[in-house]
Amino acid sequence: MEQTDPLSISQLKLSSPPPPLEAPGSSLPGELLKSHMHSVSPKHGLPPKVEGSEGTWGDSLDVDNDYSIELRCRSKRVQEKATIIVEEYFSTNDVVSVANELKELGMAEYRYYFVKKLVSMAMDRNDKEKEMAAFLLSTLYADVIDPPEVYRGFNKLVASADDLSVDIPDAVDVLAVFVARAIVDDILPPAFLKKQMNLLPDDSKGVEVLKKAEKSYLAAPLHAEVVEKRWGGADNWTAEDVKGRINELLKEYVMSGDKKEAFRCIKGLKVPFFHHEIVKRALIMAMERQKAQVKLLDLLKEAVEVGLINTTQVTKGFSRIIDSIEDLSLDIPEARSVLQSFISKAASEGWLCASSLKTLSSGEKLLENSSANVFKDKAKSIVREYFLSGDTSEVVHCLETEPSASSSQLRAIFVKYLITLAMDRKKREKEMACVLVCSLGFPAKDVRSAFSMLIESADDTALDNPVVVEDLAMFLARAVVDEVLAPRDLEELGSSVGGKVIQTAKTLLEARLSGERILRCWGGGGIETKSPGCTVSEVKEKIQVLLEEYVSGGDLKEACRCVKELGMPFFHHEVVKKSVVRIIEEQEKKERVWKLLKVCFESGLVTIYQMTKGFKRVGESLEDLSLDVPDAAEKFSCCVESAKLDGFLDESFAFEETQGKKENGSSSSAPN
Numbered sequence: 001m002e003q004t005d006p007l008s009i010s011q012l013k014l015s016s017p018p019p020p021l022e023a024p025g026s027s028l029p030g031e032l033l034k035s036h037m038h039s040v041s042p043k044h045g046l047p048p049k050v051e052g053s054e055g056t057w058g059d060s061l062d063v064d065n066d067y068s069i070e071l072r073c074r075s076k077r078v079q080e081k082a083t084i085i086v087e088e089y090f091s092t093n094d095v096v097s098v099a100n101e102l103k104e105l106g107m108a109e110y111r112y113y114f115v116k117k118l119v120s121m122a123m124d125r126n127d128k129e130k131e132m133a134a135f136l137l138s139t140l141y142a143d144v145i146d147p148p149e150v151y152r153g154f155n156k157l158v159a160s161a162d163d164l165s166v167d168i169p170d171a172v173d174v175l176a177v178f179v180a181r182a183i184v185d186d187i188l189p190p191a192f193l194k195k196q197m198n199l200l201p202d203d204s205k206g207v208e209v210l211k212k213a214e215k216s217y218l219a220a221p222l223h224a225e226v227v228e229k230r231w232g233g234a235d236n237w238t239a240e241d242v243k244g245r246i247n248e249l250l251k252e253y254v255m256s257g258d259k260k261e262a263f264r265c266i267k268g269l270k271v272p273f274f275h276h277e278i279v280k281r282a283l284i285m286a287m288e289r290q291k292a293q294v295k296l297l298d299l300l301k302e303a304v305e306v307g308l309i310n311t312t313q314v315t316k317g318f319s320r321i322i323d324s325i326e327d328l329s330l331d332i333p334e335a336r337s338v339l340q341s342f343i344s345k346a347a348s349e350g351w352l353c354a355s356s357l358k359t360l361s362s363g364e365k366l367l368e369n370s371s372a373n374v375f376k377d378k379a380k381s382i383v384r385e386y387f388l389s390g391d392t393s394e395v396v397h398c399l400e401t402e403p404s405a406s407s408s409q410l411r412a413i414f415v416k417y418l419i420t421l422a423m424d425r426k427k428r429e430k431e432m433a434c435v436l437v438c439s440l441g442f443p444a445k446d447v448r449s450a451f452s453m454l455i456e457s458a459d460d461t462a463l464d465n466p467v468v469v470e471d472l473a474m475f476l477a478r479a480v481v482d483e484v485l486a487p488r489d490l491e492e493l494g495s496s497v498g499g500k501v502i503q504t505a506k507t508l509l510e511a512r513l514s515g516e517r518i519l520r521c522w523g524g525g526g527i528e529t530k531s532p533g534c535t536v537s538e539v540k541e542k543i544q545v546l547l548e549e550y551v552s553g554g555d556l557k558e559a560c561r562c563v564k565e566l567g568m569p570f571f572h573h574e575v576v577k578k579s580v581v582r583i584i585e586e587q588e589k590k591e592r593v594w595k596l597l598k599v600c601f602e603s604g605l606v607t608i609y610q611m612t613k614g615f616k617r618v619g620e621s622l623e624d625l626s627l628d629v630p631d632a633a634e635k636f637s638c639c640v641e642s643a644k645l646d647g648f649l650d651e652s653f654a655f656e657e658t659q660g661k662k663e664n665g666s667s668s669s670a671p672n
Contacts (some may be wrong), residue, residue, distance in 0.1 A: 078110045082117040089120075090129050093272060095136060105433055111145045116151025120164060123174045127231035128271075130174070134181045134231075141187040150187050154179060159194055172205055174605060180227045183218060190218075203231070216266035224503050242271055245517050246278050250285055253299060254292045262299060263308055275309045279317020283342060287332050297345065303486045306352040314352055318343065322357060325455065330376050354516035378402060379414045383421050387429050392439040393604040399440070408449070413441050415450035423471045431522035434475065440483040441609040450492045451476055455501050474505035474521055480509055481518045539566060543575050547582065550596060551589050563605055572606045576614020584618070584625060594642070601648050611648050615640065 044317075049057060081101075089098050102111065115137065122133035140149060157164075162170040182188035193210045200206045217227050220583040247576055249265040253260075266278065279300060288295040321328070328335040346352035385397050399414070415437060422433035437447065454472055479485040486510070490502055508518060543566070550559035563575055579597050583590040602604040618625075618636060625632040643649040 010437035016126075027622055039372050049513075062548075076269050078113055079105060079117075081105055082114045085114070085117050086121050089118075089136065090125070090132060091272070093132060093274075094310075095139050096312070098658035099140060102140070103145055108146060108149070108623050112149040112156065115145065115150055116156045118154070118176075119157055119178050119632070120160075123164065123171060123178070129179075131231040134178065134185070137182065138185040138187055141185075147187070150182070151189075151192065153568035154182060154188055154192065155196065156597060158206040158209055159200065159599070161209050165205050171206045172212060177210045177217060177227065177230050179209060179213040179232070179415075180223075183213075184224045184227050218479070224500075224507075228500065241267060242274060243281075245269060246261075246281050250278075250282055250296070254285070254289065254295060256657060257295060259299060259302065263303065266303065266308060272310070272313070274322065275313035278303075278309065279314050280320045283317065283321050283339070286327070286342065287328070287338050288334055289347060297342065300353050301346070301349055311351070311353065315357065318352060318357055320348075324456070327457065331634055375402070376413065376417070379417045380421070382414075383418050386422075386436060387432060388427070390432060392436055393607070395436060396440065397606070408443070412447040412449035412453065415440075415442065416453050419450070419454060419472075419475055423468065423475075427522040430471075434478045434482065434522070437479060438484050439607060439609070441607075442484075444485055444489060447479060448486055451479070451485075469500050470502045473508060474518065476501065476505040477508040477518050478521070480505075481515050487489060539571060540574060540578075542566060543578055545597075547575075547578060547593070551592060553591075554592060554595065558598060559604065560600060560605060563600060572600075572610040573613035575600070576606060576611055577617045580615065580618045580636070580639055581625065583620075583639060584632050585629055586635075597643075597648065601646075608650065609649070611643070612650070612653060613651060615643065615653065 025250050080577075085098055085101050088094075102114065113246075118136065137145075137150065141147070158179070160173060161175055164175065179188065179192070179401050182191070185191055197207055197210050217223060217230075245265075245268070249262055252265075253262040256345065261542045266275070282296045284299055286293040300309070300314070304311065304314055325336055327340060332338070343352065343354055343357065347354035382398050384393055386392070418433050418436060433656045451472070454475075476485070476490070480487055480490070490506060511517065542562075546559055546562040549562075550556070563572070566572075576597065577595050582593050597606070597611075601608070601611055622633055622636060625636075629635065640649065642654065644651055644653065
């Protein structure tokens with residue numbers, strides 16, 4: 001017995017192969033029938049051959065032949081049914097129907113053949129079908145098709161690469177992408193590559209497939225994103241292209257009223273699996289243009305009646321609107337009530353099954369629509385003014401004096417609009433947005449909610465900003481570097497919304513010297529000076545130099561100017577930390593250093609958030625400081641009390657808590 005893998009089914013060799021049970025050219029692997037025939041006798045209690053007992057072998061063979069015929073019939077039925085299911089899926093993109101048909105067919109042990117058939121048929125078609133096949137496997141994995149069957153299906157595909165290459169010239173490359181995609185989608189273990197290489201002849205096409213998957217696709221930088229985008233390249237329509245065309249055909253229909261032309265355009269898109277986007281965009285357009293409501297709803301109704309858009313796509317389109325109703329309500333105050341009227345009309349006319357939708361009334365409203373709209377307008381005004389002035393303290397003041405800004409949901413909306421507006425501008429504004437998010441000191445959950453909304457609306461944003469994924473990933477990575485979000489927040493975002501943004505952000509953060517590269521991406525600050533960005537170590541060095549020059553020269557105004565020209569207000573905690581460390585170490589003119597902190601705070605140059613963060617960092621490094629200054633803890637305690645008296649720190653700042661963390665074994669970092 002040769003075992004290919006614990007998850008795969010063993011291949012058994014017979015001393016003398018039985019006559020072929022398949023028609024020439026049949027694509028069902030012969031070893032399946034061999035395996036079943038080989039195990040018939042022991043499984044069914046058939047008598048073994050005993051020397052001298054006539055007729056025993058004959059009886060066994062009769063039963064074997066009957067069972068083989070039954071197996072052959074079942075196998076043929078699986079072949080025929082699998083082909084039909086795959087053909088229908090490529091026409092309708094109805095994943096649910098595929099799942100139901102496979103369950104009705106039963107015979108779970110044959111589903112590896114469905115995997116093989118799906119991929120081999122997709123290989124000889126367009127990129128659209130290849131992407132559909134990859135998506136289907138990922139969707140059915142574990143729920144409908146057991147992991148061992150997926151593994152075995154790919155095992156058979158790789159083993160048959162030589163045969164596939166006869167009819168499909170680029171079979172090696174295409175199959176390599178399918179294998180890489182299966183690994184990226186976590187439906188194949190990475191160990192599949194090495195294990196299969198050891199089982200195949202060195203000169204086989206299958207080995208070429210595995211090597212290409214490993215070296216050309218899985219070893220490349222940002223390989224997950226590259227593999228996932230492989231079948232949406234420049235020569236094919238991307239999702240963004242299709243959305244743009246849908247918008248255009250709906251606008252033209254509203255202007256001309258030519259339903260026949262609209263139907264022709266919908267057919268021309270050749271994306272029946274994406275018709276829910278037509279439903280969604282038609283409904284939103286109907287909400288925005290009251291005069292066009294009748295036309296657009298009539299278009300959807302007739303499209304369903306003639307079978308152009310199926311009911312599954314209609315339901316999905318309405319469901320997507322319901323999911324985004326809170327966001328829509330910010331731009332269209334009556335969105336909720338208007339959508340409810342659309343649902344009632346469509347249900348009464350018979351082209352929507354309303355019982356399959358969520359209820360619009362369930363759950364809490366974000367806020368009263370009027371309040372949300374007022375805040376949204378103010379938020380945009382505040383952000384635009386900030387992009388002109390660069391004054392973070394003014395933004396903080398505006399939000400503090402805005403009563404509704406105390407709402408967690410509206411804080412998230414403010415961050416969302418800030419980043420959305422920044423993405424449509426230059427690097428300077430993107431950098432300023434990062435600085436402001438850090439300076440605001442919003443709770444991490446509010447910032448996380450903002451990114452969740454941004455990612456969920458990324459598809460629509462992509463119509464105007466083709467690189468929205470890259471931009472959002474950089475904003476997200478920067479939030480982690482700036483300690484606005486913790487790395488674990490990415491996992492929570494991943495579990496709630498997922499997507500390429502999260503994976504790209506993780507890849508950026510995992511890269512060597514990621515912090516410095518991310519800080520430099522948009523100029524490293526430079527709000528006032530528009531100067532090129534600096535690395536973290538360069539900024540620390542600049543802070544050290546400005547403190548040295550200030551202590552020796554005493555020019556307070558020049559020192560404040562230098563702090564401002566760092567262009568990194570979110571990093572001012574480093575100024576605080578280095579200043580307090582100098583005071584603890586009793587270096588010269590510590591009163592002068594304290595005066596610098598006081599003036600920086602009183603002028604708004606260093607916020608209380610940055611001040612508190614700087615003091616906390618000193619508290620966390622006391623263990624190392626005490627090696628050089630034995631009474632560092634006592635001196636730091638005096639600094640804390642003085643800072644509270646001067647208003648640098650809030651009375652709630654507790655030195656004992658910081659110290660307690662050290663005593664409990666928290667890691668510390670030495671002052672730089």
